[in-house]
Amino acid sequence: MNLSGESDAGAAWAAAAAVPDPEVPCVSVAELGILRWVRLEEGVAVAGVTPTYSGCPATLAIEFAVEAALREAGFEARIERLLSPAWTTDWITEEGREKLKAYGIAPPVNGGKATLFVSVSVACPRCDSLETERLSEFGSTACKAQYRCISCREPFDYFKCI
């Protein structure tokens, strides 16, 4: 049972929303915009979760973690995987963007278009310099690219805009 003073739906949201992303644990699934909603349906907490990329290997881990958090908070729980509308980095909250930057990951820069040989200019998360260069469009996870700051020489991850 939920013993807190909040409404059940609010408590379910709070429990699910606090789950950290398994690959980028500085931000929660709510801050990343992966957790879309939590509803109570006949006593069962149903969480709508959207995958980031088609092949993101963390999708299942995230669903398990959200379900486990809801159960721990005393709810019967179920996950609904939402394919549409497709997740976009626009859904990362302002707080999420700040946490990414504090963690050393440059948050997504809007306006990145799919033009050959053009990469967006990304500010270094450590020294804020815009003099950075892309090392690779692909990094340790599907959602990140590798950059290097020319001013402070630090390599850093960039959370790609999609």
Next chain:
Amino acid sequence: MAVWEALLELADDHLVLGHRLSEWCGHAPMLEEDLALPNMALDLIGSARTLYDLAGTLEGKGRDEDALAYFRGERDYRNCLLVERPNEDFAHTVLRQLYFAAFMKPYWDRAMTSTNAVVQGVAGKAGKEMAYHIRHAGEWVIRLGDGTEESARRMADAVEALSIYVDELFDSSDAAQDAEKAGVLPVRAEMREAFDAVIADVFSQALLTQPDVAYGQRGGRTGQHGEGLGHLLAEMQSLHRAHPGATW
């Protein structure tokens, strides 16, 4: 023919190409590519999983994604011939990727209005992913085509070898035609203009010429494949054939 078979064709395209890209894992010419190619492989395999799941559901015989991926032989695979072509060198790999992505980008963009909600969902993600597949592969085709004497020769060899598999992309099988009539999938032939524009742009920067293909190779949609697909499936399916139902 049934709509689920058209979805199976599409899923097979994605799984087979995804597996081909994954073969570079640990073998790519540099670390960045060793990350890039498996990353893109995951995009394709992710789309394949959802499409297999939908195909199996519509077929209604209880076949899940694993049954469809691991327990069909090569004659039952319905992928187009392009995606099964061996990796050969890096030039072949990036050109194959460019051809496929240049076709699939407009395809998924149109599939956003599919009458099937799952197809719409796949399309929303995959369309965005194809944009950077085109960018990544296109940049490499240009670098190699307009590169050294050897890289230009290899790029031209790849064009010679792979261009005969392009036309099959635009064919709609009987099953695909049914899916197109039902509004589930876009009409393949309608991708020609968008495809040609991307290839013409990249090839002109890569100093490559598009050969006249007198006779395009076809047969994948009816299960007539090259030798390479059998080897690919043998490796991909060996664990599940030896241990049916194995899970992580």
